[in-house]
Amino acid sequence: MFNTYQQTLEYLYASLPMFQRVGAVAFKKDLTNTLALCSVLDNPHHKFKSVHVAGTNGKGSTAHIVASVLQSAGYKTGLYTSPHLKSFTERIRVNGQEVSQPFVVDFANRMQPHIEKIKPSFFEITVAMAFDYFAKTEVDIAVIEVGMGGRLDSTNVIVPEVSVITNIGLDHTDMLGNTLREIAVEKAGIIKRNVPVVISERQEEVVEVFEKKAGKEQAPVFFADKPVAIAQNGTLCIVDSVYCNQPMRFEFPLLGDYQKKNINGALTALEYLTRHGFTISAEHVVHGMQRVVKQTGLKGRWQILQERPLVICDTGHNADGIRAIVKQLSTYRYKKLFMIIGMVSDKDRTSIFKLLPKKAHYVFCQAAIPRAMDVHELAKEAKLYGLTGEIVPDVNEALKTALQKANADDLIFVGGSTFIVAELDNL
Numbered sequence: 274m275f276n277t278y279q280q281t282l283e284y285l286y287a288s289l290p291m292f293q294r295v296g297a298v299a300f301k302k303d304l305t306n307t308l309a310l311c312s313v314l315d316n317p318h319h320k321f322k323s324v325h326v327a328g329t330n331g332k333g334s335t336a337h338i339v340a341s342v343l344q345s346a347g348y349k350t351g352l353y354t355s356p357h358l359k360s361f362t363e364r365i366r367v368n369g370q371e372v373s374q375p376f377v378v379d380f381a382n383r384m385q386p387h388i389e390k391i392k393p394s395f396f397e398i399t400v401a402m403a404f405d406y407f408a409k410t411e412v413d414i415a416v417i418e419v420g421m422g423g424r425l426d427s428t429n430v431i432v433p434e435v436s437v438i439t440n441i442g443l444d445h446t447d448m449l450g451n452t453l454r455e456i457a458v459e460k461a462g463i464i465k466r467n468v469p470v471v472i473s474e475r476q477e478e479v480v481e482v483f484e485k486k487a488g489k490e491q492a493p494v495f496f497a498d499k500p501v502a503i504a505q506n507g508t509l510c511i512v513d514s515v516y517c518n519q520p521m522r523f524e525f526p527l528l529g530d531y532q533k534k535n536i537n538g539a540l541t542a543l544e545y546l547t548r549h550g551f552t553i554s555a556e557h558v559v560h561g562m563q564r565v566v567k568q569t570g571l572k573g574r575w576q577i578l579q580e581r582p583l584v585i586c587d588t589g590h591n592a593d594g595i596r597a598i599v600k601q602l603s604t605y606r607y608k609k610l611f612m613i614i615g616m617v618s619d620k621d622r623t624s625i626f627k628l629l630p631k632k633a634h635y636v637f638c639q640a641a642i643p644r645a646m647d648v649h650e651l652a653k654e655a656k657l658y659g660l661t662g663e664i665v666p667d668v669n670e671a672l673k674t675a676l677q678k679a680n681a682d683d684l685i686f687v688g689g690s691t692f693i694v695a696e697l698d699n700l
Contacts, residue, residue: 278374281381289395306393307427310401313387317408318431327419327460328439331535337569338539340416342561346553351407351415358695365403369568400427424462435545436463436470441479442593453478461486469493473538497541501533516555523559526566529575531597573694582679586687586694592624607684611675614689618646626658635662638671640692668696
């Protein structure tokens with residue numbers, strides 16, 4: 274019997290393998306456990322409508338955007354995302370409000386005998402908890418972000434109104450495949466029979482994969498192709514696009530040119546919902562887009578932590594994500610660039626090192642998780658690619674070090690891993 278929230282979390286973390294902490298050993302390659310947990314809970318995932326979002330990069334931002342617009346349109350909206358940055362309860366929200374700690378405790382107490390019997394992963398029990406919460410709070414619709422891959426991901430027991438696949442990149446290759454096509458097959462696994470799928474980015478290498486899977490499932494496939502223009506204006510972006518044939522302009526708090534693809538995919542999915550029973554006006558879209566951070570609590574996506582010197586953090590952590598980060602950094606004017614970088618040990622570091630700017634001062638750090646790469650080894654490897662600097666293991670101390678050395682017109686970037694960003698005190 275768990276009496277406190279902290280006691281409950283300690284049980285969940287200690288008893289259930291957690292991919293974010295220990296890596297591949299926590300990845301379950303079938304849906305058996307999730308289905309068993311849902312059966313015990315009277316199949317809560319059948320009791321609400323949903324939108325399913327997969328992809329290598331951009332799925333988190335896309336999920337938050339769709340959820341924010343649905344909330345602005347007056348729908349009671351659930352949102353399930355992972356991993357969390359600061360608090361476990363960030364993973365499960367209804368209209369932006371995190372699941373309550375008493376619910377987490379009650380859920381663990383109700384499910385403990387079944388957890389001991391089924392032996393699910395941390396992610397599997399979290400997915401079941403989210404579905405139970407959404408059913409009990411009677412949401413109108415829930416936006417569900419895939420954890421990893423798609424075909425065998427625990428979230429893939431739902432049958433959504435529409436699915437979204439954002440981007441295919443080389444990430445988690447030890448579990449999903451070594452080529453874009455192999456990874457696309459796993460992502461395409463969320464495509465369900467007669468359920469439309471939106472592809473946010475047309476990548477010629479994998480178009481056939483999606484079209485073949487969609488054809489097999491008789492699922493309409495939409496490649497998002499809306500005109501999206503972004504102009505950065507200080508700490509906001511001004512976005513011009515089109516929704517239901519209506520031109521629109523709105524301020525958007527998620528900085529970064531790479532958000533074009535996420536906005537495009539989200540708008541296409543929202544248009545589909547509008548044509549099939551949902552009332553989502555252009556005004557709702559503008560309201561939801563402008564308030565996506567405020568309404569959903571999204572953090573860590575090109576987030577400005579302070580100005581003069583400018584400090585930016587971003588959770589991008591694979592080659593495609595780093596490529597977008599480096600491209601975005603090139604749009605800023607600064608005298609000196611500081612890069613505070615930490616990584617997990619199971620990433621393809623070579624491709625990332627090749628992308629990172631050599632004309633920067635690096636401060637290497639290490640997240641406090643088992644998967645984190647040893648900071649001394651990280652610095653040693655990075656030096657082989659011309660990336661030099663110093664070692665300060667704790668990210669907050671690393672930031673202090675950079676701030677002490679930086680002038681007002683310098684730029685400091687913090688990233689390389691979701692877990693490095695998560696440990697920032699002022700996030």
